[in-house]
Amino acid sequence: MYVKICGLRTAETVAAAVAAGASAVGFVFAPGSPRTVDVELAATLVAGVPDGVETVGVFRNQPLDEVLGTARRAGLTTVQLHGREPLSDMVRLRGEGFHALRAFSAADYAALDAGEKRAWEPERILLDAVEPGAGVAFDAATLQGGTPPGFWLLAGGLNPGNVARLAAALHPSGVDVSSGVESSRGVKDAGLIRDFIAAARLAA
Numbered sequence: 625m626y627v628k629i630c631g632l633r634t635a636e637t638v639a640a641a642v643a644a645g646a647s648a649v650g651f652v653f654a655p656g657s658p659r660t661v662d663v664e665l666a667a668t669l670v671a672g673v674p675d676g677v678e679t680v681g682v683f684r685n686q687p688l689d690e691v692l693g694t695a696r697r698a699g700l701t702t703v704q705l706h707g708r709e710p711l712s713d714m715v716r717l718r719g720e721g722f723h724a725l726r727a728f729s730a731a732d733y734a735a736l737d738a739g740e741k742r743a744w745e746p747e748r749i750l751l752d753a754v755e756p757g758a759g760v761a762f763d764a765a766t767l768q769g770g771t772p773p774g775f776w777l778l779a780g781g782l783n784p785g786n787v788a789r790l791a792a793a794l795h796p797s798g799v800d801v802s803s804g805v806e807s808s809r810g811v812k813d814a815g816l817i818r819d820f821i822a823a824a825r826l827a828a
Contacts, residue, residue, distance in 0.1 A: 626798025658810030753780030
């Protein structure tokens with residue numbers, strides 16, 4: 625089970641995620657979030673992450689040249705696009721040497737027609753709630769048309785108490801959490817991070 629801990633802002637919580645076995649750690653560059661970091665802080669945090677753990681930058685409807693510049697300066701391995709970015713942006717990111725991840729709300733993904741879903745099949749997909757980072761789960765009934773056939777992450781309202789059950793029910797490739805491991809909005813809790821990773825592994 626691939627586990628991504630997102631919205632990290634301190635060396636302590638990055639270290640806790642890595643020590644607990646996270647597959648990836650995420651840093652938010654999209655404006656307007658209480659979890660947003662600047663590139664200098666992100667670079668310092670990324671420098672402490674060992675090889676083999678993905679370092680993911682989260683961007684939302686930002687110019688791709690700006691995204692690439694920030695990703696390079698921060699030393700990221702992966703770019704997550706969390707807005708309305710087109711498939712061509714994913715292709716360019718890979719061409720520039722980054723791994724890429726595209727987030728959809730579960731409802732938006734379900735609304736894609738068959739041809740659009742086929743076009744996105746080779747990509748790594750994250751299915752989130754309607755309001756990312758709000759800690760509200762999407763309704764699994766919206767996925768009655770099927771989940772992505774390739775690599776996809778389940779996100780939205782996950783926490784240590786529900787992640788094993790939801791992952792077992794929906795069979796994602798992995799899970800992503802942000803607010804579900806916080807003691808208050810935007811403030812990560814090392815203990816909750818450890819608990820979440822341990823619980824997620826139960827569904828593997």
